[in-house]
Amino acid sequence: MKQQGQSKQLRFDELFRLLNFCRTVESEGTDPFDVDVKKFLATLKRYQPKWRSRDELLLDAEALAELARIIELQEQWIRDRSHSFYIDPGLLELKLKLLEPQRLAAAFMSAWHPILGLDRLTPERLQAGLAYWHALLPFGERGAEFPQPSLAEVPFELDELIALNLLAGQEFDDALQALLHELQARGRIGYYEFIFTDTYAESIKRAYLTSYLVSEGMAELELNPLEETVFISPRERAGSAAARLSVSRSIPLAVSYEAWVTWTRRQRNHEREQSVS
Amino acid sequence: MDETTEESRTRAERKLKRAAQLLFFRQHRNPGVKGWELKRALGEDYLEVLGVLDAALDKLGMAVKRIEEEGGGGEEGAGVEGAGAERDRFMIVLKGPLLEKASGERIDTIALLSATLAYLMAKQGKAPRKVVEEFLGAKFPQQRVYFALDRFIKQGYLGEDEKALFIGWRTRAEVDRKALMDLILAA
Helix, strand or coil: CHHHHHHHHHHHHHHHHHHHHHHHHHHHCCCHHHCCHHHHHHHHHHHHHHCCCHHHHHHHHHHHHHHHHHHHHHHHHHHHHCCCCCCCHHHHHHHHHHCCHHHHHHHHHHCECCEECECCCCHHHHHHHHHHHHHCCCHHHHHHHCCCCCHHHCCCCHHHHHHCCCCCHHHHHHHHHHHHHHHHHHCCEEHHHHHCCCCHHHHHHHHHHHHHHHHCCCEEEEEECCCCEEEEEECCCCCCHHHHHCCCCCCCCCCCHHHHHHHHHHHHHHHHHHHHC | CHHHHHHHHHHHHHHHHHHHHHHHECCCCCCCEEHHHHHHHHCCCHHHHHHHHHHHHHCCCEEEEEECCCCCCCCEEECCCCCCHHHCEEEEEECCCCCCCCCCCCHHHHHHHHHHHHHHHHCCCEEEHHHHHHHHHCCCCHHHHHHHHHHHHHHCCEEEECCEEEECHHHHHHECHHHHHHHHHHC
16 A cells, blocks of 8 residues: 555656656746657656546646647747758857957947937927926825825725625635636637626626736736737636746726726617617 | 829828828837827828838838737738738838947947847747846856846847846847848858
8 A cells, every 4th residue: 555655656756857847948948859758748648547536637637738838849949940040059159158249249230220210309298298397286295195095994805805704705716717717708808898897886896806817827917008908818727837937016907987987888889880780 | 183183192292201200200118100000190001101101211221110019929021011010010220231330339238239139049039037147247247237138128129028038029120130140150
């Protein structure tokens, strides 16, 4: 019995080692052909009939997914190498180390086609700047416009809401899963298009749940400040290595009543147009 | 009939001027104008207008360049034609290489940028920042390397993602990468 447990542990260790190796290749960008895919597959095939529990099968599936990613990287690697200006990295690295900075700079200048652009102030812009200046309150007075909220009075953390019996843990999980399934079904979609529904209260609830989907790495936000658009899409692998490694940052998104009203009006117009046509 | 032709010519000229103004004068922090902005300002036929502008600039040694946004395959197009242009960025670049000094940058900064780009190109366009820092650290003080890399990222020559550096949109717009590699190898 003890021996059986030991061999099971050995199998786990080997799979984890292989998985970590694949992830290192993926994150460091090293040669994906360092992974012996054939051998890895043979190992998986050998162990597969011995897996019984759900965890074991999940590990097996994760290993297969990782292997597929490595094969994708190998394909990309070959494509890059077949690119017209592929040069042996070792040779180039040596050349770069030997070259004088002046010659490197000269090479860059010869291959450089700078963007042409001018920065000019127009009278209209100066006027707008002046208007802004006039409208601006003195610095000392502006603090009062944005009073700091009292943290003690806003128990918006999930644990606190559960503790106050405002929300049940299971209920929250179910709602989260339902929203995730909906997002998966709808695919990449405008953020506001996704969260807004018939009622403003429901829209706020969806925005709150959506923030959890994003924070937990189950969904991804795509911001385009120039176009002022925000898209949301389900992550292919929830809680994947990429999601875990990504740098966390706060993204403030206003869900104002006015925006909801505009959205509902647009929806109604759209429906009306559709019914007419 | 003549009046209509005259009208359409005036309209085309006006659009051409507007396109030149939009592309020559900065609208945002980053140079260039998005396709959807040009469409809004010039109309549905904005790609045709840009084509005419490109032909006009060609005589002056300049060109309209179209750059695909990051994550969209990372390829730049010569000229303006092609589908899916609304999300792309358009800008005017010098066509031929510069003969004289045209930048106030220090020679060692240009050398750092040149070496970084060549190194990244050799690594299929992406490498961990730490590795690049170590590589550049062989010739420059670490502190100088950190600042230079941060500046290149800010300027758009490099991109940074999960502690890895990659070729930025501005390099794709401004640098003839094949020529750079050839020149480095031939030096």
